[in-house]
Amino acid sequence: MYRIARALLFLLSAERAHRLGMTLLRWLGHLSGMCRGMRARTLAAVTYDASVKVAGLELAHPVALAAGLDKEAEAVDGLLALGFSAVEVGTLTPRAQPGNPKPRLFRIPEHRALINRMGFNNHGAANAAEHLRARSWHPAPVGVNIGKNKDTPLERAVDDYVACVDTLAPLGDYVVVNASSPNTPGLRKLQEPEQLTALLRAVKERLSRVAPGKPLFLKIAPDLTPEAVDEVVDVALACGLDGLIATNTTIARPFEHPLAKEAGGLSGAPAREPANAVIRRAFARSGGTLPLIGVGGVFTAEDVYEKLRAGASAVQVYTGFIYEGPGMVRRLLEGLGPLLARDGFRSVREAIGADHRVPPPAAAVPERQASHPQA
Ligand SMILES: Cc1cc2nc3c(=O)[nH]c(=O)nc-3n(C[C@H](O)[C@H](O)[C@H](O)COP(=O)(O)O)c2cc1C
Incomplete structure (x- = not known):
């Protein structure tokens, strides 16, 4: 059924289709009885022991929604009705900002991918x-x-993250410092050890005061x-971070396509292996002590399973x-068992x-690792 809906949605521009989808999810969220029933029916697909604990968070199963879809936290209940085990809202910045000029979201169905350069469009924390x-x-x-406003200089980025912690942390169950969007100039520099340490220390200190635990x-x-x-990973461990989310979109363009020249972050199937390589590396570096949430190119139960085995x-x-549409969580859960x-x-x-525990057959590993330089 979603095939037909998707064909119609894909007639609209990507951003219009997104807005329409979010409006429907927001309406759904107002029908609380229906949301509860839908969620219960999706979770009934779990006929095995699927629960996981991530940095103290109890999840009914391992399939959650990534940031960026519900930037304003306007459709959380509708999204939970679809069965996600957690929903991440944002990225939010302290002050409202319009994001980049449109068009800024592009579909590449041939590669099951998107390119976006939204630029943290949001109505503020x-x-x-x-x-x-x-x-x-x-x-x-x-x-x-949480993130920083575009017009906040990088040297003042910490202030923006701390302001977001004040406003939002008491209302969420976990907080994510986004230092990896390619669409806010300079943001990724915050991943460098010195700046990252200062940022994480400041955020953690404020978090311990306004939303301890x-x-x-x-x-x-x-x-x-x-x-x-x-x-x-070393900085994260030294700062007492609770986990990493790996990964955001990539600036690489591992295929040729007329839209590949569009600036922004690439997501979907081409992002799967790069994300998995980061997950494997981070798991190995921390010896499995740093919880990881894996994101990038998940379409099937096999994709979920691969990320779990890699260390997520x-x-x-x-x-x-x-x-894949609204039935996706159920299909993934049915396939994972x-x-x-x-x-x-x-x-x-x-x-x-x-x-990481069972050495895979010698022939299988080099081929996959060789396909990505990060492995
Ligand atoms: C249109 C779009 C907007 C996004 N916005 C955000 C965002 O605001 N904050 C964030 O942390 N990630 C954002 N992301 C990245 C996703 O959360 C995810 O990390 C990435 O797309 C890889 O996962 P996927 O292949 O399942 O899409 C966005 C992705 C897309 C496609």
């Missing part, structure tokens, strides 16, 4: 806080993903070199959801990081 405050249904964790994550780019991933404790989806059973895992938890 206080507006999202109103939406979060108005919610009364709390079946799963909601994360708040709430986990803090850092969202990182897939374009980091393997050595840079190691550095980020949960996954998030964005582009896959645009292509047999994959776990096939390999003798009694729970999702047992599969996390499995690739």
Whole structure:
């Protein structure tokens, strides 16, 4: 059924289709009985032990929604009705800003991909806080993903993140420092060890005062070199961060296409391997001690399973959801059980990081790793 809806939605510009989808999800969110029923029916697809714990967050299963879809926290209940085990809102900045000029979102169906250069368009942290405050249904964790305003100089970035913590952290179940969007000039520099340490220390200190105990994550780019991933992991551990979200969109263009020249971040199927390489590297560097949420190119249960085995404790989806539609969570959950059973895992938890424990057959690894320079 979504195939027909998608064909119609794809007749609209990507951003119009997004707005329409968000409006429908917002309306759905007002029908609380229907939301509860829909969520219960999706979760009934879990006939195996799917629960995971990520940095203290209890998730019913490992499939969550990535940041960027519901930037304003306007459709959280509608999204939870679709069965996601957590929803991340944002990226939010202290002050409202329009983002980049349109067009700024492009579909590339041939590659099951999107390119976006939205540029943190949002109505500001206080507006999202109103939406979060108005919610009364709390079946799963909601994360708040925060960033800096475009016109805030990089030297003052910390102030913006801290301001967002003040406004949003008490209303979310976890906080994400987004230092990896390619669409805010200079933002990714915040991933460098010295700046990152200062940023994370300041955010953590404020978080401990305004919302003690709430986990803090850092969202990182897939374009980091393997050595840079190691550095980020080391800083994260030194700062007592609760986990990493790996990864944001990539600035690489691993295919030729008329739209490939559009500036912005690439997501979807071409982002899968780069994200997985970062997950593997971060898991190995931390010896599995730093919880990871894997994101990038998840479309199928196999994709979820691959990220779990690579070291992610949960996954998030964005582009896959645009292509696969509202039934996606259910399909992923139905498909994951047999994959776990096939390999003798009694729970999702047992599969996390499995690739690091059992050396895969010698022939299988070099080929996959060689296909991506980060591995
Ligand atoms: C249109 C669009 C907007 C996005 N906006 C944000 C954002 O505001 N903050 C953020 O942390 N990630 C944002 N992302 C990145 C996604 O959360 C995700 O990390 C990335 O798209 C890779 O996952 P995917 O392949 O499942 O889409 C955005 C992605 C897309 C496609």
